[in-house]
Amino acid sequence: MFILxxxxxxxxxxxxxxxRSGLTMLGIIIGVAAVITMLAVGEGAREYLAKSIASLGSNxxxxxxxxxxxxxxxxxxxNTNTLVASDAQALEGESAIDAAAPIVRGVGQxxxxxxxxxxxxxxxxxxxxIIRDWPVSEGRFINRQDIDGMTKDCLIGTTVVQxxxxxxxPLGRIIRINQVPFxxxxxxxxxxxxxxxQDQDDIIITPLSTxxxxxxxxxxxxAIMVKGKSDSLMNHAVEQVKTLLRQRHRIxxxxxxxxxxxxLSEMLAAAETQTKIMTMxxxxxxxxxLLVGGIGIMNIMLVSVTERTREIGxxxxxxxxxxxxxxxxxxxxxxxxxxxxxxxILLGVGFSTAISELSRFQTSVSLFSxxxxxxxxxxxxxxxxxxxxxxxAGMDPISALRYE
Amino acid sequence: xxxxxxxxxxxxxxxxxxxxxxxVNVHIGRGEFAAIMGPSGSGKSTxxxxxxCLDRPTSGSYILxxxxxxxxSRDALAGIRNRMLGFVFQGFNLLPRTTALENVELPMxxxxxxxxxxxxxxxxLKSVGLAGRERHFSSQLxxxxxxxxxxxxxxxxxxxxxxxxxxxxxxxxxxSVEIMDIFTKLNAEKGIxxxxxxxxxxxxxxxxxxIHFRDGKIVSDERTK
Numbered sequence: 001m002f003i004l005x006x007x008x009x010x011x012x013x014x015x016x017x018x019x020r021s022g023l024t025m026l027g028i029i030i031g032v033a034a035v036i037t038m039l040a041v042g043e044g045a046r047e048y049l050a051k052s053i054a055s056l057g058s059n060x061x062x063x064x065x066x067x068x069x070x071x072x073x074x075x076x077x078x079n080t081n082t083l084v085a086s087d088a089q090a091l092e093g094e095s096a097i098d099a100a101a102p103i104v105r106g107v108g109q110x111x112x113x114x115x116x117x118x119x120x121x122x123x124x125x126x127x128x129x130i131i132r133d134w135p136v137s138e139g140r141f142i143n144r145q146d147i148d149g150m151t152k153d154c155l156i157g158t159t160v161v162q163x164x165x166x167x168x169x170p171l172g173r174i175i176r177i178n179q180v181p182f183x184x185x186x187x188x189x190x191x192x193x194x195x196x197x198q199d200q201d202d203i204i205i206t207p208l209s210t211x212x213x214x215x216x217x218x219x220x221x222x223a224i225m226v227k228g229k230s231d232s233l234m235n236h237a238v239e240q241v242k243t244l245l246r247q248r249h250r251i252x253x254x255x256x257x258x259x260x261x262x263x264l265s266e267m268l269a270a271a272e273t274q275t276k277i278m279t280m281x282x283x284x285x286x287x288x289x290l291l292v293g294g295i296g297i298m299n300i301m302l303v304s305v306t307e308r309t310r311e312i313g314x315x316x317x318x319x320x321x322x323x324x325x326x327x328x329x330x331x332x333x334x335x336x337x338x339x340x341x342x343x344x345i346l347l348g349v350g351f352s353t354a355i356s357e358l359s360r361f362q363t364s365v366s367l368f369s370x371x372x373x374x375x376x377x378x379x380x381x382x383x384x385x386x387x388x389x390x391x392x393a394g395m396d397p398i399s400a401l402r403y404e
Numbered sequence: 405x406x407x408x409x410x411x412x413x414x415x416x417x418x419x420x421x422x423x424x425x426x427x428v429n430v431h432i433g434r435g436e437f438a439a440i441m442g443p444s445g446s447g448k449s450t451x452x453x454x455x456x457c458l459d460r461p462t463s464g465s466y467i468l469x470x471x472x473x474x475x476x477s478r479d480a481l482a483g484i485r486n487r488m489l490g491f492v493f494q495g496f497n498l499l500p501r502t503t504a505l506e507n508v509e510l511p512m513x514x515x516x517x518x519x520x521x522x523x524x525x526x527x528x529l530k531s532v533g534l535a536g537r538e539r540h541f542s543s544q545l546x547x548x549x550x551x552x553x554x555x556x557x558x559x560x561x562x563x564x565x566x567x568x569x570x571x572x573x574x575x576x577x578x579x580s581v582e583i584m585d586i587f588t589k590l591n592a593e594k595g596i597x598x599x600x601x602x603x604x605x606x607x608x609x610x611x612x613x614x615i616h617f618r619d620g621k622i623v624s625d626e627r628t629k
Contacts, residue, residue, distance in 0.1 A: 314499060315510070315514075317497070319487070319514040
């Protein structure tokens with residue numbers, strides 16, 4: 001009953017000075033819009049990363065041949081032939097390791113009837129399904145018999161299905177990969193983009209043995225993907241991989257590894273933490289502009305109080321108490337900052353949407369950032385409005401009335 | 405209604421003490437219409453400030469409707485100004501860029517009224533002859549009209565006393581008479597006590613009693629009607 005008329009008076013005061021109110025609000029609008037946009041960019045990056053991590057699979061260790069240093073000379077990784085399929089098999093026997101899948105990669109031209117498509121070809125074992133958490137949506141995954149029998153069965157990703165088969169059912173059809181005929185036994189579930197922005201569904205998976213001998217003519221594998229038993233056992237699993245491979249490769253004590261082990265899950269988690277820090281940093285920088293906007297409010301309110309000294313005198317003469325005047329100016333400041341806050345939120349949401357529309361940057365406006373900005377702008381209004389309001393309320397009615 | 409006992413008001417300006425009121429004793433009864441006269445610097449404005457509960461005496465006491473006012477808090481004084489007193493100033497003192505209606509409604513905001521504010525303000529404006537000008541901004545009104553708005557504002561909370569500080573000082577003589585007629589009518593019909601500061605004898609002639617100030621003292625106090 002007491003606050004409503006005060007709010008009315010405050011709105012009237014602001015309406016009377018539209019230009020000034022607008023400019024004062026601009027500071028808050030820009031501040032809030034900046035906070036919202038920056039947090040949205042950061043949050044978008046974090047979500048993107050989290051999604052990528054989820055699509056990669058959990059507790060992942062990647063083993064690739066070669067090492068970063070070899071006999072003093074630095075060597076590139078991945079281009080030596082030290083890893084073999086039986087390494088993966090041996091790794092699966094370790095206590096901290098859930099599964100290990102050897103992988104050979106290449107590209108190939110795939111033909112079905114009159115259509116053809118160039119895609120990634122990967123040879124692996126049934127363990128890959130568990131490791132990547134990537135089951136088939138139709139048909140079956142590659143199994144033991146495929147590997148042992150070196151069958152010409154294959155799985156295809158959804159992009160390949162689209163390019164080669166369109167609406168047709170691919171199961172049981174024969175496709176030719178680099179002239180070799182393969183039977184499609186399964187379609188992989190859609191996986192989406194990888195962290196690097198590659199289409200993970202543009203792929204054909206064949207039995208490891210078939211790929212090695214019939215497609216690529218290889219005796220070693222490009223990589224071994226290992227899944228640890230659990231999150232807490234990851235360091236242990238990495239140790240086991242290293243120990244076992246050194247033993248199998250007969251590397252003497254003190255000799256350099258002929259392979260590299262990367263804990264992918266850990267790397268991604270670190271990246272996620274970094275993104276979080278970046279988000280907070282962006283938000284912090286943006287909130288500085290909010291603070292500056294708040295100082296703008298205080299500045300204008302101080303000018304306004306001085307300029308309206310006579311008005312304050314009149315109000316006091318007709319019976320305004322100290323708290324009426326205090327509340328009037330405080331409410332004016334809060335109305336300014338909150339209106340600015342709301343406009344800023346809308347603008348920030350608009351900017352964020354525009355950013356994700358116009359660039360490949362993914363943004364995500366969180367409810368948290370909206371609530372935070374709103375609360376923060378209210379706090380800015382109260383904090384920076386209080387001193388000018390206090391000053392107005394403490395005026396002497398006579399000198400205020402006589403003020404020219 | 406208004407009673408001053410040994411009222412003293414001193415202002416300290418630098419090293420010197422200026423005694424604006426030097427022992428004023430006066431009693432203005434309910435329903436009286438008193439004019440306060442005197443040259444500038446005679447203390448009449450200081451007296452009006454104290455009478456209007458805008459200022460406090462240095463010593464002595466001021467009793468408004470039986471209440472010794474000098475003991476009250478700032479907020480209590482604000483309450484008295486709001487409900488018991490109505491002010492009319494020489495410079496009108498209307499809120500700029502605000503309509504006549506909103507100016508008149510102003511005291512009601514501070515008395516916590518919420519119902520019928522607009523109707524009451526309409527009625528008050530009509531009673532001072534400003535029907536049809538409710539939505540005009542104060543800057544769009546003539547001096548006489550602005551002073552009528554100020555009177556309507558002073559009347560809105562049904563005060564027992566109206567304090568008018570040179571209400572005709574900025575008006576031409578014809579408008580002055582119109583304004584004074586309103587005061588006379590308010591005094592006669594509603595029994596509102598009116599204290600009017602003026603230095604124009606014609607204007608003072610509307611009052612029933614003329615009190616002359618000089619050097620912070622009352623030098624004459626006579627009933628003229």
